[in-house]
Amino acid sequence: MAKLLDKQRYKCALGAMQTVQAIERALPILHSGPGCAQKLSESTGSSGYFSPNIFPCTSINEKDVVFGGVKKLDSTIENALKVIDADLYVVLTGCIPEIVGDDSGEVVSRYEGSKKPVIYAPTAGFKGNNYKGHEQVVNAIINQYLQKTEEKEEGLVNIWADVPYQDLFWLGNLRELEKLVGELGLKTNVIFGYKKGIKNIDAIPKAQYNILVSPWVGLTNVKKLEKKFGTPYLHYKTLPIGATETSKFLRAVAEFTKVDKEKTEAVIKKHEDYYYYLIERYADLFLENRVINKQFTVVADAQYTLAITKFLANDLGLIPAKQFITDDTPKNYREEIAAEFKNLNYDINAEVAFETDGFKIHEEIKNHDYHGYPLVLGGYYEKEITESLKGNYLNISWPVQNKVVFDSFYVGYSGGIRLIEDIYTVAVQRFN
């Protein structure tokens, strides 16, 4: 049912055009109104080989609403293949064709024998948000593009994480996850990012394992892969940030993929040594400043709210105030995710709310007793309210206006250090 979306933190399913954009040389073709692509994008690494303003689009008009837009879709696909050089064409349908009943799947099926693959994902805006749309795109690839194979490659693992572009740090996070898992001696395969394209998609079925690092996004995808290719998956809910969580993550991956324990511990030790070398040298900054208090709040999607809560509680010893998950997490996942917030050191229980109404979130932040200056990590919407409470604010979730991110990341050991740097860069500018 329609609801008041006040200070919205996500886009609609068609926003998954950014998921397609994150695959090199994959081109979204939009069967939608003329302005959807522009609305659903921003200047956060968008002007690559393809950019939203060159995505082919049927630009549905009044006539198409009345008479249907299949003819236009057909000519748009046909000519996109001629004009734009891509490896994979992904037709995404918006609200209009799905309401008026265009059979887009039928039109796409006419291109089955074409030189380049053309697939289709139903992503009408009213079907869900861009987290769901992301899953739809990956499912479309699995269902329509990937062929059954018996071939498996020893030690090859697919890594899946949260939604490109919606997650500002997606590129850096994926690269760092690959690097860490690679240090265990595994070969990694990721389909999003630099030099990740059709060849990586082709490799998906050959993997021995799928590793999903996300509280819920992508779970339908790895389940589908298990069904189609018999690939077992590890669902690791917490995006690991900092030493404590990253070491746990590496041990879990090693156990699941049967990597030698000693080897794993050696990798962990090497990283922890350097991590604590840094932490030790900066511990005085943590302990002896007058603006960072113990209590913090995260306002973000399930991925970052969980990840940062665990990091700040288990690594830095801070205390979670109420935490907010804003991605409209499907109801069937909520209980399991909420349970993770009770799984903190010293039996600390973080209260967590699944809340998409920004007004209510702000009321709760205003009314909470942080015993001093609150630390709030959230979207741009939290800037003003945190300032009004004289708190410390960091923009880590969409919408982002306070930070430019190329390939930096918060995941892993180095990522934890980056997050600490960002938090204390805010803190050192103040004195109370």
Added chain:
Amino acid sequence: MSVNLSNSNVATRENRIGSITGYVGSLKDLATQSQCGTLKGCSRCFSQSSTCLSMCGLSQLAAIRDVAIIHHGPAGCSVTGAGSYYMSKVMSKKRGVTSDTVYVGTDMNENDTIFGSTESLRKIIFEVNKRYSPKAIFVSSSCATGIIGEDIDSIVEEVREEISVPVVAVHCEGFKSRIWATGFDISDHAVMQSIVQPPREGIKSNKINFKNFFESARPEIIEMFKNFDLEPVFLYCNSTVEELSHLSESLATTCICGTLGNYLGNALEEKYNVPYVRSINQCGIKGFETWLREIGKVTGRSEKIEKYIQAEREKYIPQIEEIKKELRGLTAVIGMGPGYTFEVSRVLDELGIKVVWALAWHYDKKYENGDVPPSMKYLLDNDIDFEASVADQQNYEVMNILNRYKPDMYLSRHPGSTVWAIKNGTPAIYVADEYMIFGYKHTLEFAKTILDAVKNRSFEENLAKRSKLPYTDWWYEQKVDTFLEETK
């Protein structure tokens, strides 16, 4: 034109003033054909994405201080709210005022497309009113709500009885028009319909309505107008509802961009006899002087204005003449909305830069009063001609043209357009700030910026050398109008 303020719907630009988005030919042909009424636009069987009229319309309204926008549709439609939140915070801060404007969505889902959601919408309107006490509430439709026939007019009618501030229905179905500027008309229509009041008795005003985008030149324009005893009222960025309610009392209306200001200017003239200043715009020397003189004529301040022009000319003309020597002979391709492209091409001509091709994102055959747009008339009268096309930001056509003509520069005003030129190795100048070529001072700065841009082409060269363009060789061999079709 005839403004019908009793209906919340505005006819699209295509239907109202015969605007088109598909044409390839020459400027002279375009102007001549529109003058004698024979111009017919084309459609395309292949196109790339452009802009939604709701983004233009609702961003305009969301720039007003302390109002609420309720965008009834799926979450992708109301995503503009995130940008609007940021804009209202930074723009009001820049002015030293505050704005509590909110832009919310209704996160419509599949059930709503089947069973409707007018009841939820009604509750949302009341809740927003309770939370924020806005000075006006604009309730907008979207493609989805439009197609399933949600009757937002009735809901608005109903809640009006219980809400003391103006509540306005705004019809923003994105499929209605390929011309996003229709969104500007929609916002003007909403303001005219429910905010602007008839002039109060006995009010004597020296105000002039100034429709612009982001008021970056506000302080200097206020200073300039002091010389003429005029006080500009900038719209809609940082406007208050109170200010807008008195637009009918001003001496005249002017605008920075004909595409942006045309509807409001004509409506105020038609309904309240506030004269609309019709002239080429303020870009460049000729434009600035023509515009000022027209204001002088309309407001009876010609003498003061001539004095000002005289003094400013002495200061700036020699400097502009000096820099022109260095610009002479450079070539340009230009791609902007029609409110700018035919104005900026005039300025380039003034600076001695040769326009080899101009693209307008759409073209209005005539304005609301039935005349050919002043910028076109000027080019025609002055025998200026070049190749021209009308394309709603169709990047593949732009790239075909840039590849063919290899100009010294590409000038554009829309997000995402400049990067493609530089990947082609063409220096690009982003003329986003609507005051970038305003008056003598900024014309001089503009000329200097062009010079800087063409002088150091390192960035363009570095990137062009290393990036592959996404268009096929086949496409570069085709004519620009390959995908244009006669409209049936």
